[in-house]
Amino acid sequence: QVQLVESGGDSVQPGGSLRLACVGYGSIAGFKAMAWYRQALGKEREYVARITGYGATNYDDSVKGRFSISKDFAKNTVYLQMNSLKVEDTAVYYCKAERYSASPPIWGQGTQVTVSS
Numbered sequence: 470q471v472q473l474v475e476s477g478g479d480s481v482q483p484g485g486s487l488r489l490a491c492v493g494y495g496s497i498a499g500f501k502a503m504a505w506y507r508q509a510l511g512k513e514r515e516y517v518a519r520i521t522g523y524g525a526t527n528y529d530d531s532v533k534g535r536f537s538i539s540k541d542f543a544k545n546t547v548y549l550q551m552n553s554l555k556v557e558d559t560a561v562y563y564c565k566a567e568r569y570s571a572s573p574p575i576w577g578q579g580t581q582v583t584v585s586s
Contacts, residue, residue, distance in 0.1 A: 563578075
């Protein structure tokens with residue numbers, strides 16, 4: 470079973486940047502896709518961005534143009550580059566590995582991102 474560990478969360482001011490990393494302990498190359506989700510305090514977990522095994526990317530409208538997802542299979546790592554951060558980006562960010570089979574996805578434990586002045 471692959472384990473996912475996120476890192477890179479921090480407290481930044483509005484307009485700042487952060488890069489999150491999701492390291493897979495076990496190969497992530499065989500997964501259908503990797504994705505980032507986030508959950509703000511008192512809210513439902515929501516989709517942020519996704520990258521397929523072929524490298525196709527997709528973003529939620531709220532982050533399009535500001536966030537960028539990428540992968541490095543040699544390092545078993547997926548990144549989320551976050552620029553022009555807003556207060557409303559404050560949340561715990563989770564990494565998700567989607568399987569080709571009907572098995573449930575794998576989630577990481579999350580990393581906190583706080584954007585405040």
